[in-house]
Amino acid sequence: MMSDFSPISSRPRSEEHSIAMTKASVMLYDDQMKKWLPAGGAQGFSKVHIYANERANTYRVVGRKISNHEVVINCMLTKGMRYNQASATFHQWRDPKRVYGLNFPNVAEAKAFADSVAEVFARLGGA
Numbered sequence: 001m002m003s004d005f006s007p008i009s010s011r012p013r014s015e016e017h018s019i020a021m022t023k024a025s026v027m028l029y030d031d032q033m034k035k036w037l038p039a040g041g042a043q044g045f046s047k048v049h050i051y052a053n054e055r056a057n058t059y060r061v062v063g064r065k066i067s068n069h070e071v072v073i074n075c076m077l078t079k080g081m082r083y084n085q086a087s088a089t090f091h092q093w094r095d096p097k098r099v100y101g102l103n104f105p106n107v108a109e110a111k112a113f114a115d116s117v118a119e120v121f122a123r124l125g126g127a
Contacts, residue, residue, distance in 0.1 A: 012063055018061075020050040020116035022109045026063045026072045027101035029092075036078060036101055039072035040065055046072050050116055059120045061100075079124040082118045085110070091117075 026039040026046050036043070048063035063073040075095055083093045089110045092101040104110035 015053045015055060016048040016051040016060075019052045019120075020113060022102075022104065022113045023066070024048050024063070024104045024109070024113070027103060031099075031101035031106065037064075040070050045105070048073065048113070050077070050113075050120060052120075057123065059124070067104050073100060077124070078119065079121070079122050080123040081121070083114065083121070093094055 005007040005037050011114065023096060025043060026048065027036040027037075028039050028108055032070050039046075044065055044067050046063040046065050048061060050059060050061055052059050055111045061075045062071065063076060064071055077099075078095070079096070083091060086101075088099060088107045089104045091100060091104070091114060100101055102110075102113065104113065
């Protein structure tokens with residue numbers, strides 16, 4: 001059976017729609033260097049969306065750099081994932097391959113995004 005989610009494409013399919021959007025710096029944790037690095041290799045804000053396909057009950061985080069529209073994150077949110085609010089403006093989570101971080105410009109945007117993630121996990125049946 002073919003999935004409605006295409007892990008290679010960052011463009012939402014017609015079955016997906018954005019349920020949350022924020023501006024944040026997307027970071028990836030480098031295990032070997034033991035430090036956070038900016039996704040895409042350079043600092044800068046991205047527009048980060050949570051896309052939902054409610055028919056398939058799938059959700060993903062997709063972010064594009066504001067400066068050049070480069071896709072810097074395309075990650076499924078799945079049941080059992082833990083979303084950690086490490087500080088008021090820095091949140092992180094992991095999938096089997098990577099540790100992702102979002103550095104928000106202010107507490108209000110961080111809280112709104114965290115609330116959206118909590119709603120996703122509730123729809124998925126808990127985290």
